[in-house]
Amino acid sequence: MARTRFLGALALLTPLVAAAAENGNPLAGNWAFQLPDRSPLWIAIEGAHDAISVRLLWSVGAPQLVAHPRFANGTLEIPHPIRWKPHGRADHALAISEPIVARMVEGALQLECKVLGPNSGQKKRMRLIGKRIPHHPDRPDRAQVAFEAPISLFNGKDLAGWRLADPSKKNGWRAEGGELVNHTPKTTFDAYGEYGNLITDLEFEDHRLTLEYNVPAGGNSGVYLRGMYEAQVVDRDSQMQGLSGPGAIFGRIQPSHNAAKPGGEWNSYELTLVDRHVTVVLNDQVVIDNQPVEGCTGGGLAADDTLPGPVLLQGDHTSVRYRNIFAERRAPCLLATSPANSP
Template identity: 40%
Template sequence: MKRFKIPILSLLMLAGSIGNAAAETRLANPFLGMWGLEIEGGGVGWLHVSEEKGYLDAELLWIGGSVLPVANVYLADENTLVVTRTTNSRKSEDRTHILTHTLRVEKSGDSLKGTMTGPGRNGEYQSDFTGKRMPSMPEKPDLSKLSYGNPISLFNGGDLSGWELMNPNQSNGFTAENGVLVNDPVQPENGEHLSYGNIRTQQEFEDFNLKLEVNVPEGNNSGVYLRGIYEIQVVDSYGKPLDSHHMGALYSRITPSQAAEKPAGEWQTMDITLVDRHVTVILNGKKIIDNEPAWGPTGGAMSADVLAPGPIYLQGDHGKVSYRNIVLTPIEK
């Protein structure tokens, strides 16, 4: 048999060409990065597609709840991404179903469009959505150089002037009582179920410092949304381990660096700064989030547009909570 000798240099060049082509293919994946999703019916989502060692991975926020790793993600073709996520549904004490929802996502320019499908209560669930690439994260701001405008009192202590229900078809559990904004979403004794809503400021804001006091009874839960996008968690979590779902956290995104909450039923202070999409939280005088980037919206966000002004909104559908001395000071640029 006649053997052909191929110079080693040629083999190396060929291997390099194949490697470069593979790298270019990976770099050409048009879905890599972070995407804000606007979901049919008013919901907001967030998709982060990443690649490590040649394998695709993704995180997904879908309307409410937390940012979670997906079950699977792959390219069906150069312009179609398929993402699946799974959840457990307990049907009885001895039976749990695994529910799978599938997103088929198509890309055009810097925009996405797609459909989420999966099992619903009355057949197949389907929801359309659009998406846009998230803008680049600014550099960490120098908080010592910020200039502030005049403080704005968001609650006058006597009534809900300046606030409104986000969904006028829901019930409002918030009332003004002796200088305190109290939310008490109780259900009537006659068995009729009331759907309680969130309230928002009529005014919208850009970057700011927000100071307030909050009192959370035992076992209760609320949240303060910055620009209607980022939830700072309000919950009775005294004595529990650090977690991105506990008091003062940027919900499911940033875990406090230390536990600073007080026992349930005590008044607590929050000092929150949002500037250039970076968040600082001082809870009861202790800095628990230090100028950290907010990479995307949290569950329950009003919009995926992280550059637009938005309101302060207070979660009113989760439990009893009281607020007072709510003062916002705009940051001037």
């Protein structure tokens, strides 16, 4: 419950991204990075000097508010201890205990830190260059948005059109009785697992995704739009609720209510992503209505909101089943022709 309240407080923080001339901080904004194992790193910097605020998402989990960041002379120190497992390998944990240093280098944000390996006392220096994420688009008028014909993403017979996101992981996925089934022995909710996530060969920009899922009681999976924004997949009575509960965009947008069914029953999802705004319909109930999604979800493929990406089904958590998976790409926007310009 305390974790849910903390995530809820983070979701209420409205980004105040402004130009350097307005706030005195050229670092201000939302930034996307890619870690050496190709997992996402996202950072949001607001304000300046004694009023600076920093939120950080490192590979997995939800964004965390950094305590006591320090900004002076164009340099930001981020005292946020980190421990993570590249590629999700349980035997290879890395750690950062000293402050991360951020500064602008040739118009981009550079992060520099010292990383401690798993079996040695030696620290290696790591530098990462980020990409500033563009300002959030205005809320789209859904009445003006059309979609193309549905594309069936699962043929019910085999895994044609799908592959593991990380080929080095174990594959628990198979087609079974017209369902896309993931079998793993994992029953915990920790962020890492030895089994792999599944992604489509096709990539998407704005689109609508419909599917059905069946997760056991206490189970956990997720559906990532563009491999980036996770619609949470847990049962109605899961210990994960609110920002991490059924119908949530994990760690980013809290659903209006819990519309999920008990574990072991089929649920339907309709997920629409347009102009970085998300609508979630769970079991025919709108639980997120055209809300802006500020940034990526941990555990996804990228932090850069401008990139297209595949549909990703989370397989590194517990067993889960999916079926009837369809995607509709956003149709091109056609400008109306005025009579004066008509031939």
